[in-house]
Amino acid sequence: MTRKFQLLFPLILFFLVSGYTFAQESDISGNWSGNISIPGGELEMIFKISKAEGKYEAKMDVPKQGATNLPVGEVLFTGDSLKIAVPAILGNYAGKLISADSISGKWKQSGMSFDVNLSRTEEIIELKRPQLPVPPFPYLAEEVEYTNPKSGLKIAGTLTLPKDEKNCPSVLLITGSGAEDRDETVFGHKPFAVIADYLTRHGIAVLRVDDRGVGGSEGDVNSSTSQDFAGDVLAGVEFLKTRKEIDPKKIGLIGHSEGGLIAPIAAVESDDVAFIIMMAGPGVTGEQIVLEQSALVSKAAGLPEYAIEQGRLTNQKIFDIVKSEPDSATIVDELRQILAQGMYDGMNDDMKKMIDAKIQGVNSPWFRYFLTYDPQPTLTKVKCPVLAINGTKDLQVPVSNLKNIIEAVNSGGNMQVDTISFKNHNHLFQQCETGAISEYSQIEETIDPEVLKTMKDWILKTTTN
Incomplete structure (x- = not known):
């Protein structure tokens, strides 16, 4: 998963006034679809926006990842500006309404930013799952x-x-x-x-x-x-x-x-x-499984050999610390150094959240046990x-x-x-x-x-x- 978005404006007082009026009167309720360009193709994201008691709310789908109705946090639409927070995946979208059916903006997640233009869409294609059991059952x-x-x-x-x-x-x-x-x-x-x-x-x-x-x-x-x-x-x-x-x-x-x-x-x-x-x-062991899994998945995603090897070396350093350091506070400091390459203090909040989320995962009782079992x-x-x-x-x-x-x-x-x-x-x-x-x-x-x-x-x- 990932996060992004924000942009644009017109000229001349007449157009500024009319553009403002248009945005004020617009209702963004409905389904909005846009694509993120990633290695190996494009990833569609869909925001399903609704309005209740004068307040907007939304759900998010990422069809290629089989994700439907992801919980969305705050949805703010003021003037022609739209902001959507998706805390479940540490992502957010920010964009500007440029027509009744088009929004230009960026999706940000894990410290990365992607241009994503949203368009209204009437139809959301359901993933076909022909084997899913449906009643009545024998x-x-x-x-x-x-x-x-x-x-x-x-x-x-x-x-x-x-x-x-x-x-x-x-x-x-x-x-x-x-x-x-x-x-x-x-x-x-x-x-x-x-x-x-x-x-x-x-x-x-x-x-x-x-x-x-x-x-x-x-x-x-x-x-x-x-x-x-x-x-x-x-x-x-x-x-x-x-x-x-x-x-x-x-x-x-x-x-x-x-x-x-x-x-x-x-x-x-x-x-x-x-x-x-x-x-x-x-x-x-879990350590062997994770190292091999990481290399195979990275190769399938099209990453070059040098990047795969760099990932292996980084993972090995992380695992060695988790296995050898009993003090959890010390582990956090050491892992921040590795994952942020010594630049953690100067990073923005999104990057810090991404790194801390990774550290929390590998420093959990579950992962510690799995790694060494x-x-x-x-x-x-x-x-x-x-x-x-x-x-x-x-x-x-x-x-x-x-x-x-x-x-x-x-x-x-x-x-x-x-x-x-x-x-x-x-x-x-x-x-x-x-x-x-x-x-x-x-x-x-x-x-x-x-x-x-x-x-x-x-x-x-x-x-x-």
């Missing part, structure tokens, strides 16, 4: 809540149950990193809603829940760690054991990305986990059946992790492990061209049906043996 869906006894936090989610089934197998879905809702909504897709719908239609109960601090769940993601999330998962397993429709000996876990790291932690701590599926789960010792202790899957064009958790996973599980004496790589699939298990993150929202498919069938067949086979 199964039962129930809103549920339970508490993690260790943390005392309430967890809320949706349990889908096959109709008239008894003692059916079940899975609990575990989201990737960041504050995710129960559908793992990302780039306009809802992968967990699609997975839950498919599996439940085939006789498998599914529990999907909001992450800490999201939706109906209590707590905070950034102040928690993967180990804490594993505790939430085990609370979910205990909840599933109380349901008469579910076979307590056939409860499994499906974790995507970081969820694929959390699933083995939970499985090692409980004999009640009958199997796990790791969807693009890591088999190496090595999943291999845990994988050697997993005794239940394991299915690990990955896409060959995954740039976030490369397919090479499958080798690390199977070797670790086997080294602990567990031979009940299968690994499958899906050709030309990305991190979301969509069929793709390059695997670049920019493709995620543009692909209509949420998750390849072959991936869904593979997981379903493996679960049914595993739970009937």
